[in-house]
Amino acid sequence: MGGGWEADIDAEFETPKDGWEYRQVPPYKGRFWAFSRANMTRFAREGRLVYASSGMPEYKRYLDEQLGVPLQNDWDDLPPVSGRERLGYPTQKPIALLERIVAASSNPGDVVLDPFCGCGTAVHAAQKLGRHWVGIDITYLSIGLIQRRLMNAFPDINFNIIGEPSGLDDARHLAAVEPHQFQYWITQKIGGQPYRGGRKGADRGIDGYIYYTWNAVGAGRAGTAAAIISVKTGRNVGVAMVRDLCGVLEREKADIGIFVSVAAPSRDMAREAAAAGIWTDPITNESYPRIQILTLDDVFAGRIPKLPLLDRQAGYRRAPREAVSRQQPSLF
Ligand SMILES: C[S@@+](CC[C@H](N)C(=O)[O-])C[C@H]1O[C@@H](n2cnc3c(N)ncnc32)[C@H](O)[C@@H]1O
Incomplete structure (x- = not known):
């Protein structure tokens, strides 16, 4: 050498x-x-x-x-939300983006606050990365969506929802001051999905759908169908409203309608609902009233519509289950 x-x-x-x-x-x-x-x-x-x-x-x-190359201001390496990740919320951000932001700006055990949490991407990322979190949103559409999203992604998760009606008075108050929010809330409360299609005010008598599976168990044939939900928040409800819902069922070729009312229905309304007849499951021969009236009292008493088998996921996109669910104690 x-x-x-x-x-x-x-x-x-x-x-x-x-x-x-x-x-x-x-x-x-x-x-x-x-x-x-x-x-x-x-x-x-x-x-x-x-x-x-x-x-x-x-x-x-x-x-x-290797330390790698530090990120620059322009993050163009994260693809937009697509495929199974997409939940249908118009402003949804990619989970990878929020994971990066949460990871870069907090430590496990810290609290992440998203005061406009939309479909909950930030709180999802926070949960995944072992942070505490608080999410705030003004609409029950978001709250319901985030609830399902987190439960699908982290089946063992434990969290509290603060601010939703916890009793009859709260619910009546919400119906009086925010009828639209009340519709969203009650529709999800009874297992349905709020209807947001079409122009504002042009819901054509439909406030939501409640999906059910008939004859899902054992009979070799099954179908998912949607019952139509109509919500009435006012004090003045009448028989004409029940007839309207019958008309909507005809028009939409739906078998079952759920008439949800804050005010108690009159006898005439109950009679009109009964006159709409029954729908019979073609395989099991089980019968279901075609128009079912549900009051707020019913909802708080735990009564739900009579349907073959509620399918709470139908009509919704399901958030993929996360492989790692790190449980953080709830802050409240
Ligand atoms: C642009 S979205 C947030 C999207 C979110 N970053 C995501 O990825 O899903 C804004 C959210 O703020 C909510 N919002 C608007 N005004 C609000 C207010 N005053 N208080 C709380 N939330 C509000 C809206 O309901 C909406 O869901």
Whole structure:
């Protein structure tokens, strides 16, 4: 082996000595070894050198030992929400984006607050990364969606919802001051999905759908169908409203309608509902009233519509289950 190895890289740059050899190989013409002889010897002993066919040594770098390139301001490496991740909320952000933000700006056990949490991407990321979280949203559409999303992704999750009606008075108050929010809330409370299609005010007598599966168990034939929900928040309800719902069933070719009313129905209304007849499950021959009236009292008494088998997931996109569910104690 020719040449000396006493200079380290700094000294070598100060007084470059062309032509030193390492295992009979000189550096490329006009270049110098990047490492001192001591380091080169250590790397060789550690197996960190790899040799080209010319005998030229190169230092082995392992990806998991590299710091990587710091992120710049423009994050264009995250694809938009698509496929199974998409939940149908118009402003949904990719979970990978929120995971990156949460991971970069907090530690496990910290509290993440999203005061406009939409479909809950930030709280989903916070839960996944072992943070506490508080999510706030003004609409029950969001609250219901986030509730389902988190329960699908983290089946063991435990959280509280604060601010939804917990009793009759609360519910009546919501119906009086925010009828639309009341519709969203009660529809989800009875297992349905709020209807948001079409122009505002042009719901054509439909406030939501409640999906059910008939004859799902055992009979070799099954179908998912939607009962139509109509919500009445006012004090003045009458028989004409029940007839209207019958008309909607005809128009939509639906078998069952659920008339949800804050005010108690009159006898005439109950009679009109009974006159709408029954729908019979074609396989089981089980009968179901075609128009079912449900009052707020019924809902708080735990009564639900009579349907073959509620399918609470039909009509909704299901958030994929997360592989890791790190449980954080609830803050409240
Ligand atoms: C742009 S979205 C948030 C989207 C969210 N980052 C996501 O990825 O799902 C804004 C949300 O703020 C909610 N919002 C609007 N005004 C609010 C208010 N005063 N208080 C709480 N939430 C509000 C809306 O209901 C909506 O869900």
